[in-house]
Every structure is written in structure tokens, then in C-alpha cells.
Amino acid sequence: MTTKTAEAGVETVCRELREKIGAEKVRDDEITLVTYGRIRHGFDIMWPFRKPSMVVFPGTREDVVETLKLANKFKVPVTSVGTAAIMLGTTEGGIVIDQRRRDKVLEINTDSGYAVIEPGVSFDKLTAALRGTGYKCSVGTMPGPGTVLGQALSRGSQSFTTRYLNLVLDLEVVLPSGLVYSTGSSHFEGVGSHLRYGPYPDLAGLYTCAYGAMGVITKAAIRIHPVNEASRVNLAGFDNYADSIDYIKELINHNIPEHTFIWDWHMYLTWPLAPEDMEKVMPGVLESDFTKPPEGIPYNIVSTMLSGYPEQVELYEKICARVAEKYHGRVISDEEAEERFPATLDGFRQQYGDYHYRESVHWSKGRFAGWYVFAEPKDMKEIEKYAAGEFAKFGKAINPVNYYSHPFDYGRSILLRIAGFPDPTDIELRKQIAAKFEEMYDTAMKRYRAVPIRPVGSEKAGTYMQVLASIKKVLDPNNILNRDCGLFDEGEL
Amino acid sequence: MRLAATLADVQPAAARCLRDTRCSYGSWPENRTLCPLYQHDPSFTFSGGGYMFLVLALQDNKIQFDQSTAEFAFSCAGCLACDANCHLIATHPPHAGITDIVRLLRSEAVKRGFIPAGAARKLYEEVRKAGDYGKATPLDLPSKISSVKAGTVIFAECAHAASRKDIAAATVSLLAKIGSPVAQFAEKGCCGAALYDAGFWDELEPLVRANWAAMKPLKGREFVFTSPHCQEFIVRRYPEILPDYTPVKNRHISQLLADAFKNGKLKSKASAQVKVSYHDPCYLGRGLGIYDAPRDILASLKGVKLVEMERNREDSFCCGAGVMGDYIPGLSADTARERIREFEATGADLLITACAYCRDAFRKVMPAADRKRVKDLTELVDERT
Numbered sequence: 025m026t027t028k029t030a031e032a033g034v035e036t037v038c039r040e041l042r043e044k045i046g047a048e049k050v051r052d053d054e055i056t057l058v059t060y061g062r063i064r065h066g067f068d069i070m071w072p073f074r075k076p077s078m079v080v081f082p083g084t085r086e087d088v089v090e091t092l093k094l095a096n097k098f099k100v101p102v103t104s105v106g107t108a109a110i111m112l113g114t115t116e117g118g119i120v121i122d123q124r125r126r127d128k129v130l131e132i133n134t135d136s137g138y139a140v141i142e143p144g145v146s147f148d149k150l151t152a153a154l155r156g157t158g159y160k161c162s163v164g165t166m167p168g169p170g171t172v173l174g175q176a177l178s179r180g181s182q183s184f185t186t187r188y189l190n191l192v193l194d195l196e197v198v199l200p201s202g203l204v205y206s207t208g209s210s211h212f213e214g215v216g217s218h219l220r221y222g223p224y225p226d227l228a229g230l231y232t233c234a235y236g237a238m239g240v241i242t243k244a245a246i247r248i249h250p251v252n253e254a255s256r257v258n259l260a261g262f263d264n265y266a267d268s269i270d271y272i273k274e275l276i277n278h279n280i281p282e283h284t285f286i287w288d289w290h291m292y293l294t295w296p297l298a299p300e301d302m303e304k305v306m307p308g309v310l311e312s313d314f315t316k317p318p319e320g321i322p323y324n325i326v327s328t329m330l331s332g333y334p335e336q337v338e339l340y341e342k343i344c345a346r347v348a349e350k351y352h353g354r355v356i357s358d359e360e361a362e363e364r365f366p367a368t369l370d371g372f373r374q375q376y377g378d379y380h381y382r383e384s385v386h387w388s389k390g391r392f393a394g395w396y397v398f399a400e401p402k403d404m405k406e407i408e409k410y411a412a413g414e415f416a417k418f419g420k421a422i423n424p425v426n427y428y429s430h431p432f433d434y435g436r437s438i439l440l441r442i443a444g445f446p447d448p449t450d451i452e453l454r455k456q457i458a459a460k461f462e463e464m465y466d467t468a469m470k471r472y473r474a475v476p477i478r479p480v481g482s483e484k485a486g487t488y489m490q491v492l493a494s495i496k497k498v499l500d501p502n503n504i505l506n507r508d509c510g511l512f513d514e515g516e517l
Numbered sequence: 518m519r520l521a522a523t524l525a526d527v528q529p530a531a532a533r534c535l536r537d538t539r540c541s542y543g544s545w546p547e548n549r550t551l552c553p554l555y556q557h558d559p560s561f562t563f564s565g566g567g568y569m570f571l572v573l574a575l576q577d578n579k580i581q582f583d584q585s586t587a588e589f590a591f592s593c594a595g596c597l598a599c600d601a602n603c604h605l606i607a608t609h610p611p612h613a614g615i616t617d618i619v620r621l622l623r624s625e626a627v628k629r630g631f632i633p634a635g636a637a638r639k640l641y642e643e644v645r646k647a648g649d650y651g652k653a654t655p656l657d658l659p660s661k662i663s664s665v666k667a668g669t670v671i672f673a674e675c676a677h678a679a680s681r682k683d684i685a686a687a688t689v690s691l692l693a694k695i696g697s698p699v700a701q702f703a704e705k706g707c708c709g710a711a712l713y714d715a716g717f718w719d720e721l722e723p724l725v726r727a728n729w730a731a732m733k734p735l736k737g738r739e740f741v742f743t744s745p746h747c748q749e750f751i752v753r754r755y756p757e758i759l760p761d762y763t764p765v766k767n768r769h770i771s772q773l774l775a776d777a778f779k780n781g782k783l784k785s786k787a788s789a790q791v792k793v794s795y796h797d798p799c800y801l802g803r804g805l806g807i808y809d810a811p812r813d814i815l816a817s818l819k820g821v822k823l824v825e826m827e828r829n830r831e832d833s834f835c836c837g838a839g840v841m842g843d844y845i846p847g848l849s850a851d852t853a854r855e856r857i858r859e860f861e862a863t864g865a866d867l868l869i870t871a872c873a874y875c876r877d878a879f880r881k882v883m884p885a886a887d888r889k890r891v892k893d894l895t896e897l898v899d900e901r902t
Contacts (some may be wrong), residue, residue: 051560055589055844059562073579107538107561124538125559152546168545169537293785303608356731356761380545 033098034077034117041080041094042386052078062114062508073133074116076103081125085242088121089202092240095119097181097198099502105238106171113235113508115329121240129153136218138193138245144174146191151380161185161190168381170301173244177232183329183376185281186276189433193220193340195228196243200500207231207247217245228332232493233478237507238499255282255331257372258344259361261322262353264462265412265429266405269322269438271302271351273401275328277436280309280340283329285375288427289317293327295386295426296371309377310423310445324354325368352415384459386426386445393422393457394443395464397474404429404438407472411442414464420454422446439477518615520718520758524625527618528576530609531569536549540565540599540615543832551598551828553835555854557845565599565615569606572618581714582667587631590622591842594852595714595860596835597803598791601800615843621718637715644720649706651675656689656701664698672751673703675744678873680893687895688743688770694902695782696771702740704731709758710750715841725758732765743774743895745801745872752805769801771810771871774898778817788901792822794865795855795894796879797833798872811871811894824863826856834859835872838878851884869894 027386042050061076077100082088095102101118112310114120118338125142134157139150143510148168150161164175164182175182176191184191187220192215194208203209207228209219230238268286275281287295294302294309317323330340374380386392395415399407408429415424422444429440468474469484479485496503519526534869535537541555542548550556561567562805571589573880593616600607600614613621624850630639642651656673671692675681692699705728732740732751742748748767777783778833795815798892799805808830815823827853845851857879860868870876871894881890 048558051562054580055567055571056560058580059567059570061574061579062890063572063573063577063579073577075579079560079562105789107536122560122577124561143766147546148542148545152548154544167535167537167539168522169542448528494838 027322031117037094037098037100038078041078041091044064044090045082047079049081049082049083049087049265050078051140056178060120062115067237073112076120077117081122081124083125085196085198085204088123088198088240088242089204090118090358091121092198092200093202096202097500099504101507102200102240102423102504103508104143104236105508106174107146107169111290115476115506115507115508118507123242126242129207130147132157132159132248133216133218133366134248134250136160136216137248137250138217139248140194140217140243140245141172143171143241145172146170147172147175147381149226153246154379158251160251161248162245163381165368172246173241176244176246177234177241179233180440181428183285183319184247185430185432185439186281186283187434188247189437190232191247192227192228193217193240193247194245195231197231197239199239200502200504204242206243218408221276224449228236229440237496238505240462249282252333254337255329255333255377255422256326256337256341257328257376258328259356259372260326260328260344260348260353261356262324262326262348262351264323265408267353268326270281270407271326272328272431273435274347274350275344276431278343281328282331284431285327286329286429287325288314288424289312289321289323289325290423290425291427292368293321294364296367296374298367299463301367306425310426312423313416313421314423314425314427315412320364322353322356325359326353327372327376332422343471392426392443393446393454393461394426394441395461396439396443396477397440397465397468398432398437398477399468399474400437401438402429403474404440407468407474408440408465409439410468410472414460415442415444418444418457422457518611518613518621518757519774520722521609522613522621523578524572524621525607526585526611527572527613527621530606530611530613531572532620533609534565534566534569534654535605536561536568536570538564542602543598543602547832549828549832549834551596551602551707551832551834552846553594553596553837553840553848553855554592556855557833557851559846561855563845564723565603568615568619569620572622580623582629582631583700584631585844586845587626587629588833588842589618589621590626590716591633591637592840592844592848593619593842594799594835594837595619595839598799598801598835601803601831608783610622612754621715623714624718625716627716633842635843640711640715641717641720641774644707644712644717647706647729648865649724650711650820651706653687653703653705654681655703656685656702658689658699659693662692662696662699663701665700666672667695667698667700669699670700670735670738670740672708672742672744672747674706674708675700675723675747675873677857678877680876681871684743684876684893684895686871687893687899688746690899691774691777691783691902692894695777697782699741700735702732702735704728706752708747709754710744710746712749714839715756722758725755726796729755729759729762732818736763736765741768741770743873745769745798745805745807745857746874749800749804769805769807769810769871771801771814771894772805774895775813775817778814783817783898783902785817787820788820790820790822791867792863792865792899793867793869794824794863795829796826796836796858796860796868796870796875798870798875799831799833801837801871802830811869814894814898815869818898819821821897821901824858824865826863828859835877838874850882853878858884866890867892867897869897870897
């Protein structure tokens with residue numbers, strides 16, 4: 025909730041902001057406010073309505089600085105967003121900073137391998153800008169209009185996590201006081217963004233999964249990767265998840281994949297479909313028992329991005345076939361994939377071959393109910409069995425079609441995501457699912473050493489949250505930044 | 518969209534919007550902005566998604582329907598770019614596109630008595646007074662080609678576009694040059710397209726029924742349309758509105774002319790060299806998928822060189838004629854000016870289009886001395902054959 029000071033200050037902030045940055049950049053008409061409000065939506069019918077007091081569209085970093093200084097002075101909450109902010113954490117009476125107009129790709133550095141972008145740059149824009157440069161960026165399972173920074177900072181699923189834990193190299197941050205600083209090497213005058221940290225602690229980490237609560241990002245450098253002379257997506261099928269894990273782990277240990285991804289059969293059959301095909305295929309898949317794929321349909325397909333010189337890729341393909349066999353699987357040829365899962369193959373080719381987005385029509389199913397954790401590979405095999413068993417108890421009400429797994433940081437940690445699409449209007453079912461997930465997180469953490477990838481409540485994070493809250497108090501003493509966006513419980517410090 | 522649809526019917530589909538503004542821009546990798554509202558003022562509110570969230574807010578009583586809501590609903594240009602690029606909304610019941618949901622918002626505004634001043638108000642008053650929008654205005658077909666029994670039927674009606682008369686004259690002249698027998702359909706006033714767009718749905722249904730009753734006896738023949746709006750409405754919307762609708766054979770005049778060049782019935786005469794740029798009208802292009810016929814015609818004209826604007830074909834940008842609300846003052850003219858800037862950047866001498874509304878919208882914002890640089894395709898062909 026806004027404080028009394030904030031309520032009194034909102035009009036002043038709006039007026040002064042218009043004077044300082046331009047009236048056209050500050051909107052407070054009713055239609056703008058409700059459309060930027062946190063509203064009951066297909067993504068969560070239980071969300072409380074929260075309406076901002078104004079929406080600011082900065083054109084420059086200085087506009088962000090002025091907005092934060094004024095908001096801080098009058099203690100008005102601020103939520104900073106890019107595009108595709110489905111779960112918009114708007115605070116009632118607060119300011120939304122929408123940085124979509126700051127959408128320039130400022131630099132593509134092909135010597136070092138990074139791109140410097142403004143916060144409004146989407147994956148569609150960055151993938152387009154990289155064409156012809158000999159470099160590519162990470163792509164994920166989210167829609168192409170999603171902002172690169174939103175994805176990178178929430179550590180979502182995407183390619184190249186096989187080799188890195190995080191794709192961010194450098195961030196330019198504005199604090200509520202108006203102070204601007206960079207977390208990486210560009211902090212030193214005239215230096216580029218090639219190094220995430222130098223002689224000092226790694227402060228970029230403070231903004232990863234912080235949901236904007238520690239500062240507003242106004243520029244970022246992210247890793248980009250060279251397009252090699254030869255590259256292809258190798259597919260291998262396995263009848264159980266544990267074999268898939270052994271397969272990817274062995275390949276990673278031998279430096280084979282550029283990126284690798286384990287797809288549950290529900291997911292690989294439906295994710296790359298065109299919307300019209302989704303309507304034909306999805307109903308049947310949703311009616312099926314996800315634990316028992318039809319005859320001849322592997323439980324998992326592992327897509328492995330191979331790249332290098334042509335001879336190298338040819339050799340890697342042979343190695344993939346050998347290792348797949350070792351773990352009771354088999355490589356699926358393009359011809360077979362073409363015949364049996366053509367949309368899947370098209371999707372992989374588009375996303376990993378052309379480096380642009382296959383529109384994920386999974387999202388058209390509405391708000392997913394998702395459960396996702398990190399764990400060590402051995403533990404993850406057990407977790408997957410456990411989670412699949414728990415999902416199966418819900419039956420078809422939450423058939424987990426959005427179901428995949430992939431390694432981070434050379435397979436030190438594996439991410440598993442299982443998500444279904446329950447009826448968005450069935451509030452009782454959603455409550456049951458939420459309670460069950462809570463229980464599953466507890467079990468996975470205690471019994472299988474899992475780490476949740478999204479905040480699960482301060483009490484579970486113990487002293488970590490105490491330290492984080494202390495840092496937050498220094499950076500944002502009036503607690504104006506993204507109060508209702510999930511890092512701290514309902515914004516309380 | 519069923520005319521009986523309500524905001525409650527479309528709420529579940531609107532609730533699937535991802536707020537990602539995919540509806541506002543065209544194909545990858547160009548990613549060019551196509552939504553006129555978004556082009557003017559990039560924000561989530563001014564995108565197809567903004568309308569979806571307005572529906573949610575209205576249904577949840579978080580905002581009241583008032584004149585301002587109506588102005589916003591009527592500020593959409595109806596260019597269909599959102600429908601061509603959003604992969605979500607139409608996949609959910611009632612399987613309506615974003616543009617149709619905006620039209621439903623307009624219809625709700627009209628029911629509540631919130632009608633914007635200007636074109637929308639004029640249209641409303643005319644239809645309330647006369648029971649129709651426009652009058653049957655037959656073409657003056659020369660007797661040597663006019664035949665009531667001809668297999669080709671020119672759909673002669675159109676709304677009040679100022680360009681209509683010029684286009685009709687050029688069309689008649691071209692049909693005479695081709696020389697094949699032709700009948701015309703000019704029994705009724707408005708086919709309903711203009712009323713549908715403006716949300717005058719209560720007034721629409723009787724017009725549609727009367728029009729269809731007159732068309733039905735001719736439905737074995739091929740209708741040729743000069744207005745892409747009428748053609749799109751009859752071909753795409755009549756089936757949703759009329760339970761007894763059965764498909765009619767149909768072509769746009771540009772397709773008839775392209776074929777006439779191919780089979781030698783129309784011949785280009787030697788004329789001065791001219792560079793032209795072609796503006797894809799939204800309803801001919803995104804609405805009906807007709808992109809090649811106009812370009813084939815331009816390629817058949819001697820001395821004509823086509824230079825494309827940056828945004829073309831599926832990724833064409835609107836002329837702004839469909840904007841009837843005043844939520845963003847001057848949006849219609851600004852949209853036309855934006856397109857004119859793009860045309861001028863090509864260095865072309867003439868801006869060619871194939872819709873009377875587009876021609877009017879462009880001419881309105883051009884300096885008087887330049888207005889003749891905007892022509893309908895039929896006019897250009899008539900001059901050069």
C-alpha cells in the first residue's frame with residue numbers, strides 16, 4: 025500500500041515530472057492506468073487489482089534518474105517493467121516505469137562477444153540485429169517480444185545455460201537516490217563491458233532474480249556467441265528421464281554440446297506447433313496419460329546443439345549416437361523426425377538454426393501452474409520421478425505439457441520445470457495446486473537437496489534474506505522499488 | 518463475430534493476452550511497427566493488448582464506460598495488423614480477432630449512447646434517419662458491355678468516399694476497354710461493412726439481410742468488387758451473421774484487370790516513364806490476402822517502375838482512414854502523414870492504392886499541388902491503356 029506521504033506526493037511528482045522530462049512521457053489517464061494495472065487475468069484470476077497513479081515512458085537514462093529522485097523524495101512506489109510483463113507487479117498508487125521506448129541495440133562487440141542493449145530490447149529485436157554479424161544470442165521458450173533483460177535477470181530457461189549460469193556481463197543501474205553506476209568493467213572510464221567483475225565483488229548478481237527491487241537497470245551487456253562454420257541440432261530419444269540426464273552429463277563432460285535441452289514428450293509434440301495445429305493436437309495430448317507415451321514416442325527427446333568446424337560436428341554426431349546407445353537411447357534422424365514430429369523439427373531448426381523465435385503457443389493456454397527447481401544431476405533424477413508422481417495425482421486437471429529440463433554451468437546444476445494449464449477460472453483447484461506445490465518444494469528441498477528458482481518465502485531462505493534486506497535498506501531506504509514483485513514478502517522489510 | 522456477442526463472451530479470450538505487444542509489429546527480422554496507435558505513442562495501452570486489458574477492466578468494474586472509453590475504442594484504425602500478428606487471442610472462444618473485439622467495444626459504446634463526433638456520428642445519424650447508409654448508385658455501364666445475364670457482376674455500391682466517383686468512372690472505362698459483358702449489382706445501399714466497423718450493430722442486421730436477399734439470386738455468378746471493405750465484409754462476415762449464407766464467387770477489380778492483361782484483353786500503351794509506389798490497403802491485403810494482382814498490373818504497364826515502401830504487403834502500414842475517435846487528437850491525419858513520409862522516402866512520383874478510403878486519406882494530408890500524385894490503381898491503368 026502507498027503511505028500517506030506518497031498519496032500526498034503523487035500529484036506533485038506527476039506535475040514536477042512532466043516539467044522535468046516532458047509531459048508526453050508521463051501519462052495518468054484512466055485507460056492507461058487500468059491497462060497498466062495488476063488486474064485479474066488469465067494468468068491468475070486471484071490477483072488483487074492494483075492501479076498505478078502514473079505511467080512514465082523514459083526516453084533517456086536521465087529521465088529514469090529524475091523519476092526515481094522524485095519518487096524517492098515523496099516515497100511513491102516504483103515498478104520498472106519492459107514488454108511482456110505478464111505478472112506485472114504494479115503497486116497501488118505507484119509509478120510504473122515502462123522502458124519500452126529505450127529499445128536500441130547500442131553495440132554488438134564481435135571481438136569480445138557481447139551486446140550492449142537498452143532495457144526495452146526484445147529477443148525479436150536482438151536476434152534480428154545479430155543477423156549477419158556472425159554472432160547469436162541465447163533464445164528460450166518465451167515469446168520473441170519478451171525483453172532480453174527481463175529474461176536474463178530472472179534467470180529463465182534459455183540456450184547457452186549449458187556453459188554459463190548467467191548471461192549478464194554488465195549492468196548500468198540507477199538507485200532511488202539518483203546515483204548511477206555500472207556493475208561490470210564499463211564502470212572504468214572508457215572500458216567496454218567484456219568483464220563481469222574486476223577487482224571488486226560481483227554486484228551484477230545483486231540484480232539477478234531481484235525483480236527490480238535493488239535498482240532500475242538502464243543498460244546491460246549480455247553474452248553473445250559466435251556462429252560456427254557448421255552447426256546442427258542432434259536429436260536423441262530416451263525412455264526415461266534418468267537416462268537422458270546421464271546422456272547429457274557425459275556429453276557435457278566431454279565438451280560436446282554448445283547447448284542441450286531435455287524435452288518431455290508432451291512438450292516436444294506441442295511447443296513448436298502453429299496455433300491452428302495446437303487446436304488440433306493439444307486436446308488429445310491433454311487427455312493422455314503423460315507418464316505413458318504412445319508406442320514409438322520417446323518419453324524424452326534431448327536436443328543437442330553441436331557446432332564447430334564441419335569435421336568436428338560430424339565427429340560429434342557419431343559420439344552422440346554412441347553415447348545415446350550407452351544410455352539405452354538412440355539418435356533420431358532428421359528423416360524420422362520429419363516424418364513423425366515435423367513441427368518439432370521445424371521449431372528446433374528455427375530457434376537453434378536461424379536463431380529466432382518459434383512463437384510459443386503454449387502461452388495461449390493461459391496461466392500455467394508451474395513447479396521448478398534446480399538440483400544436482402543425481403538428485404534431479406529422483407526429483408523428476410517424485411514430481412511426475414505428484415503431478416499424476418492431479419490427473420488431467422493439470423496435465424504437465426510444459427515439461428522440460430536443462431543443465432546450467434556445465435551440468436553442475438540441472439533445472440527441471442513441470443507445468444500444466446489448469447482451468448484459469450477454477451479458483452479452488454488453483455488453491456489446491458498452490459498448497460501441493462508448497463508441500464512439494466518442502467519435500468524436494470529436504471529430501472532431494474533441491475533449490476527453488478523463484479522466491480518461496482523469507483523463512484525458507486533464513487539468514488540470506490536478512491543480509492539481502494540489509495542491503496536493500498541501504499540501496500533503497502524508502503523501500504520504493506518493486507515492493508509487490510515477489511522478492512520480499514508483500515514488500516515488507 | 519456474432520452480433521449478439523457481449524464483452525462477457527470475449528473476456529476469456531482477452532484474458533489470454535500476454536501484454537507482449539506482439540500485435541503491434543510485423544514480421545521478423547524487420548519487426549516494423551504496424552499498429553497506427555503504437556506508431557504514434559508506443560505503450561502497452563496503445564496496442565491491441567491495451568484494448569484486451571480495457572475489456573478486462575470494464576468487466577471487473579475497474580473503469581466506467583464513458584465518452585472517453587468510446588473515443589479510445591473508435592481510435593483504433595481497424596487495420597487488422599494485430600490480428601495478423603497475434604497468435605493467441607483468436608485461438609480462444611469465441612475465436613474473434615482483436616479488431617473484432619475492438620468493434621464489440623464500439624458496439625457497447627453505441628448502446629450506451631457514446632458516439633464520437635465526426636464521421637461516426639454522421640454515419641449513425643444517416644442510418645437512423647434513412648434506414649440505410651448511402652443509396653444504390655449504379656455504374657453508367659455502356660450498352661455494348663452491359664448485360665443483365667453476364668457471368669461477371671460488378672458490385673457497384675460503396676460508402677461515401679469522395680474518391681468513389683473517380684474510381685467508378687475509371688472502372689467503367691476499363692470494363693469498356695476489356696469489352697466483356699458485365700452486369701452490375703446496385704440494388705441496395707450499404708452492404709454493412711461501414712456499420713459493422715463503427716459498432717452500429719443493431720442497425721446493421723436488417724441491411725445485411727436485405728442485401729443478401731438481393732444478392733442470392735445472382736450467387737452463381739462472379740461478383741467483382743472495387744471496394745476491398747465491401748468484399749471482405751461479404752466474404753468473411755456474412756457467414757458469421759447470416760445463417761443462410763452460402764459462399765459467393767468473388768474477385769477484386771485488381772484481379773480482373775491483372776487477368777485482362779494476361780489474356781491480352783487489356784493492353785498498355787507507350788507512356789512516359791514514371792516511378793510509382795503501391796500502398797497495400799489493409800482490407801485488400803491483410804483482409805483478403807490480395808498482394809500480387811496489383812503488382813502484376815503495375816508490371817504490365819509500360820514505363821511504370823514500382824518502388825516498394827519499407828512496409829509493404831503483409832507488413833503494410835495503414836492510411837489511418839479508419840480512425841474515428843479522438844482519444845489521440847489528429848491520429849488519423851498523423852497516420853496518413855507517416856505513410857506519406859515513407860512514400861516520399863522511396864523517391865516515387867506517384868502513390869498508387871486500391872481503396873477509395875486510402876486515396877482520400879492521403880489526399881487530405883498532402884499539399885494541394887501534390888494531391889494528384891495519389892491515384893487509385895484503376896485510374897492509373899485507365900490512363901495508360
